[in-house]
Amino acid sequence: MGIKEDTNLTANQFSWLGSIVYFGYLAGEVPANYMMQRFSLVKYFSCMCTIWGLVVALHGFCHDFAGLAAVRFLLGFAEVSAAPAVIYILGSWYTKAEQVSRVAIWYSSSGVAYILGGFFAWCIYQADNSFRWRGLFIFYGCLTVLTGIVLYFFLAVSPTEARWLTEDEKVIALERVRANKTGTEVWRFSWPQLKEALLDIRLYIIFMLLVSTGLPNGGITVFGPSIISAFGFSTEQTTLLSMAPGVTAVIGTGVALMVAKFTNRTIAGIWCLVLACIGVTMMFTIPTSNAVARYGGYILTLQFPNCIIFVVTFMTAGVGGSTKKVAFGAAYQIGFTIGNILGPQTFRKSDAPNYYAS
Template sequence: MSQPDKKEMEPKSDIEVGLGESQPIDSEAMTKAGIDANEASKSKALHLLANRQIDFDPDSPEAKRVLRKIDMRIMPMVIGIYLLQLIDKNSLSFAAIMGIKTETHLTSSEYSWLGSLVYFGYLGGEIPATFLMQRFPLAKYLGIMSMLWGFIVAMHAVCHDFGGLAAMRFLLGCVEVCTTPVVIYITSSWYTRREQVTRVALWYTTSGWASVIGGFIAWAIYQAHSFRWQGIFVLYGSLTFVFGIIIFFFLAASPTDARWLTEDEKAIALERVRNNKTGTEVWGFNKDQVKEALCDVRFYLIFLVMVTTGLPNGGLTAFGPTIIAGFGFDTNKTTLLSMAPGAAAVVGTGVALLVAKLTNRTITGIYTVLLGCVGVIMMLAIPSENYTARYGGYVLTLQYPICILSIVAFMTAGVGGTTKKFAFGVAYQLGYAVGNIIGPQTFRAHEAPNYYSAKFTMLGSLIVTIILIAIIGLVHWRWNRKRDNQDALDAQNGIMHAHVANEEFTDQTDFNLRAFRYPL
């Protein structure tokens, strides 16, 4: 693709769309390039671009206006649903210090299993969810699943024993598992590689805001004399159900699905992400892409890195407030102190963005995990009587999940092809589930309140995480270098490669697109 013309555009004037010769869908050329011509014929993006020739300038007022419109429509819904997912997931940990263990007669072992069972639901629901995401409109599917999981969260309030709670936790995992893959896919469909870094950071800051908002709501509900833990589940579930309705009617998964964009604006939105080379639409299931994903070393690296990051997360999600209480704080202070790690995570995400701009995604991921390692060491090494400093270590430990920004960026900007992207989403979610299943089981009742085995396990997991992130970055660097060298050799030998019109919006994988370069 030639470089865009940088000519000056008049404010509020339309970018020239529909001028010049169109580029009709060339089925024969696509078939030769290994593209499914039948699926291509169904692509809204290809049909839209085939009938329009656009003189696109990414710095024009019109392009910037379209970006602002996208931000106002997409980001609030993406941020909102991700925030509610995390708040709902953390609700059990706050219920633990509000009497749910006593009132439902839970043993320490049973409570640990409640923390793990939601991720057994992930394991059970991931494959069906991946299948359904390629069969139904993505935004509608997410809206329905959000309403279902909101109902399930609210139903926690009527459970009276371990059996009922266990069933709810498992079902919650089954329906909630689609959220992250859908959010990742939508982000890659709407935003350029450069924009994805800040947008992923924005919706990921909800991991911090979930602690702040969840902690404040838990503190407020704790002031009541009854219906404390039940109130948390009813409130969170109701909010999620209502937001699911909003998602169903108003979220657009890709530019061609956006009713709030004109046809010309849709073309501009597509041109904005052309150089991503990862497509914007959900194409049909492609078994060859599954095989390619299974032969891609990053598929297994993503799975492993999500196991090693999920393991500490599982324990901290289920036992976070319990750990704080173990430092010597009462329930009232514990609910308030649960807010600080979230606020620190929001600030830490901003710092990580700065580090990413100065270096790259790989170094940023390693930096945040190193902070987590220091935090765990503080909790282990500082004497128990200095509970304020140990609490500081706990806050610092929760900087490590920010590394997910790098891992998600590796997927949004580094994997092409609908089925391959969803396959990587399966690896991501399954690894996350396995880690979160193991995590709560490392907290042994007889080690309370220090839980030394759990903390040593966290430290080991984080060290392995650093190694895995470094390997992914090294793989991307090596592949880019190999492609650059091959292009230079081809140019030297006068070898030309055919280009299919609008191939950036076809269901091509990163392995098949010669011009594709991987994020570092």
């Protein structure tokens, strides 16, 4: 939508803008987890969400690589607290049996964002060239600020903090999740729990899985529109076609849940990865003249993130203790961050426009 031209970005600088966000993640990981242990999670999370929105809006006022790099770093620093906070909150409100579907609903929100983002981008595309991408960032930033304000007044970390529940309702809500044995308090740091987490092999498996899924995620997040455009679609068509992966992500989440229901979570996760491999194969083997079929392969490729649903479900339902849960969340975030830092760097200018090597 003109950001490369308006800010005079080179291909290498554009790749780095995708990676710099996750350097912000790394820098913010330890402070975020410390703050979540020491202060009210609702106040901290809602404030960070508001700051996150302000930083997104600031993208629209940047004029060169230096400015964009600065706000991209700050974006990652503010965003890093989102996943650990949500993981903890889901574990405090829902039973183990309910958490798979609740995590799936949360995770499918990224698909909804794809749909709405593509639609809003298409609407703003009709505006003056110089305002297109700037207006999009400002609009998204304002929405995120509004979300932060809503979270401050209405979000409750656990039933004990829900102002809209009566005392009897709080007791009922707590009794529902008592069998989880994961606790409801977030404020106390525990060295024994941290040691227990560091000695748990599952923490390192989760870390490696998030690195391996973060690699393609980082690249496709930045270069997805370029890949679609390379199939032979115009800029306006590419903007509209960016909505379809969101639809299939939501549908794919539902299918993955059905597979998990009739088999188990491991098989469902593998199913998502197999679909992604089929999609990559289609993009490689289908002739360049068949743009629609290659685009179909691209959509299938985007099913790989759905396997993470079952990782998050394990962390919400299978990890007890606030400090241990935060440690697993940190492993999740750091693995995701490293993968997303490396991902955009695999998309080299020499491989454009299809980026087959990546």
